[in-house]
Amino acid sequence: MLQGKKILLGVSGSIAAYKAAILVRLLVKEGAQVKVLMTPAACDFITPLTLSTLSKNDVGVTISENGSWSNHVMLGRWADVMLIAPASVNTIAKMANGICDNLLLAVYLSATCPVLFAPAMDEDMWLHPATKANVARLLSYGHRQLPVHKGELASGLFGEGRMAEPEAIVSYLYSFFSAGNQTKPLAGKKALVSAGPTQEPIDPVRFISNHSSGKMGIALAEALAEAGAAVELVLGPTHLSTLHTGVRISRVVTAADMFDRCSELAPSADIIVMAAAVADYRPRNVADKKIKKKDEEMSLELEKTTDIARSLGAQKKNGQVLVGFSLETNNEKEYALKKLQDKNLDMVVLNSLNDAGAGFNHDTNKVTLLSRNGHEQALPLQSKQEVARNIVLAIIDLQHA
Missing domain, CATH: 3.40.50.1950 (Flavin prenyltransferase-like)
Known part of the structure; x- marks a missing residue:
């Protein structure tokens, strides 16, 4: 452009x-x-x-x-x-x-x-x-x-x-520069993207989280908007943002917040991309005051959070395209394909932490796209913006399949 x-x-x-x-x-x-x-x-x-x-x-x-x-x-x-x-x-x-x-x-x-x-x-x-x-x-x-x-x-x-x-x-x-271009492949489509980490509170000052920066999800939201889609970005706690005029941001903090907002937006979306690193567990009990340091050990009882991608997959409508991410450290392809089936995804983006320059906080990424139709596409190490554009091209192909 x-x-x-x-x-x-x-x-x-x-x-x-x-x-x-x-x-x-x-x-x-x-x-x-x-x-x-x-x-x-x-x-x-x-x-x-x-x-x-x-x-x-x-x-x-x-x-x-x-x-x-x-x-x-x-x-x-x-x-x-x-x-x-x-x-x-x-x-x-x-x-x-x-x-x-x-x-x-x-x-x-x-x-x-x-x-x-x-x-x-x-x-x-x-x-x-x-x-x-x-x-x-x-x-x-x-x-x-x-x-x-x-x-x-x-x-x-x-x-x-x-x-x-x-x-x-x-x-x-x-x-x-793209404003007014009426030939975009996703013109008239609505897209929902989740991005960033979640924070699960332990007490008023501490929380459980992960290293996700939100860069990949933001790049995807922008790439979808560049392709003509009206994008809703549900963004966890990160200092990053986007100025793209085709992207509207909803800021959330916890996995429950993200589930609620995604569930609200999903029914009207043609394309759903779950790129957020959502916490799998959260503290069962959250202290209302700061926990004081006194014992040599402290135990936290955790409970599962709602699996957002699985929930949306169970409610997926005809014509919707649902994309998930799988960040793995071992048996990468096996686990990714299992997510593809179990969560009723149309495509899963496999990310391996064993690849240099890929994963959290990098400006680059190296992924493999695995589709429900059996198609597999391994992308080389690229900027996250280039990866996002390639993922969007794959989504467009899925829409026309």
Whole structure:
């Protein structure tokens, strides 16, 4: 979707400027043509040489570079989209009020393409009425704001103001450029995806969980949306998210929460992908106060949680496609095929923790797709986004089988 797209990236003075290097690398890898503009303040955080090397283009900082006073006009007409990321509180204020005191702002005021901006600042700045008014003005111009994230900020505080992660921005650009494409294979379909871990409380401060980050499930939700589906993502506790406009998120915590939400959404879904790492057991009794450390040993009595995939498989309607995941450490294929049959799945995605670069928290994955019709497809080690797209292609084949 980004192959050949001309993307003009504006980088302003924020600690989040370091993420511009990752963003440029991802965009170039997707086949986009990237030109970078920097404010003088941004050069204090990351060098133009770094971004020039990654983008394979000169980086613009001053209006008079290369002896041209009109480079801002040419750049403003070159791009398919202008993206300011990070957009500092100062740059947002200048954009909103038409101030033109550096090359980035001169190009912004000359741009004939759509403009997107990804704010990055401390929470107090983000919540200030002046910033809210400036953002509202930019939105009134028809620009699009990428949502800010909540997390640890440069000040050391925790709150809103973090710039969207580069992977999420790339996903947003996918949805931006794909809007209006009516030839998508899953147009008109509804998809349900579960992702991430669950947390099963022991007491008010402790819980049982696992190492799932949610990356694979989020990538699947985005790939389904790219293919045209309207996606409901039921997401366990993770700091990750998605900006894809075709994905709606329901945040849950426990296995029971995830079961309830998936059960609510499943009847209307054409495609169901259970990618979450749901706890198999939970504490039978949850303490209402913090358990104090006193004895040498402590025993927890556990009870089974509801198997969500099995429950949905038992209620599967004609025409629904149900996909499950099987993360194994031994007898991988045997266990995966057993899940395929026992849970009434149409396809199971086999993940082995014995494969380097696969499994929890990696940006890559190596899987084998096992279908009810006997088809087996082993995918090589790929980025989770590429794995997700291959899984979606297999789902499309199942729909037409």
